[in-house]
Amino acid sequence: MLKVVVFIKQVPDTSSKAGVNPDGTIDRARAKRMLNPFDRYALQKAIEIKRQYGAEVTCVTMGPPPAVEVLVEAFEHGADYGILLTDKRLAASDTLATAYALHMVVRHIGAFDVILTGLQTTDGDTAQVGPQIAERLHIAQITYCEGLSISGTTLSARRVVEGGFQEMEVQLPVLITVANSATPLDYKRFGDVAAVKEFLRHPEEREKRIKIVSLDTIGADSARTGLVGSPTVVGKTWKLGEIGGSCVVFQGESMEREVSELIEKLKADGKGVEELINA
């Protein structure tokens, strides 16, 4: 059976007001949390591989203890196992330190065939972590992958390139960063959600499915993580001003009525709607 590892990150929900600390860092404790939208495509690809070829899907996340929520979400979509890497010594890790820590989780897992990551995150947004993990593991990588198929130990992929597509074949194991033009994450299946609710109620089963590991558990060197292991220096951060503007909602008895109300309003505001209609 194929072994698939998917990296998923919990990020601040961009629709909530994530504050900025006086030192310019994000106030993650106050922000609402969500699964990184780009990682939903990676998770979908993993579930597709599982359904099409038969695979064991392990989701890995690195973050503070609440990050376990994204593992539960992944289980509800059909993932099999979850690993949360959490350790105070990881705080303030840049992409170099993050990729180091995450590749150590893969070494801790042992055998794998396919590693999937999202394209990028909505917080750090560098798209560096996936390729860095592949480099550290000395395996092939395919970035911006939209579609794939597996035959024996050969994986065929279609990746998005400027102005078109590129098709390629590689031997497993491989790391793939999944493009956001790939299939979106499917709805949860009732059976999967019910099964997760059930296993979470049983501590033994929960421990079998969710492993919570520290740097010591995975044999990582803490000097290569956190602030000490991060060569990135943030020069300056600042908050963009509020975007102005207002919104008027037209709610009439019919769409025709709403449209004529809109036209009347535009006319009253002198917005040159006649030219627009006659164009």
Ligand SMILES: Cc1cc2nc3c(=O)[nH]c(=O)nc-3n(C[C@H](O)[C@H](O)[C@H](O)COP(=O)(O)OP(=O)(O)OC[C@H]3O[C@@H](n4cnc5c(N)ncnc54)[C@H](O)[C@@H]3O)c2cc1C
């Ligand atoms: C000085 C400094 C301090 C920072 N301190 C913190 C901090 O304290 N806490 C914090 O959360 N971030 C912190 N960051 C941001 C952090 O470096 C990045 O968010 C992290 O390295 C991932 O990089 P990225 O967001 O650009 O991911 P990308 O490279 O854009 O992500 C690509 C893919 O990699 C995978 N991935 C990335 N990160 C993770 C993860 N944590 N777990 C699982 N999969 C992952 C996902 O599949 C993702 O789609 C800090 C950054 C700097 C420069």
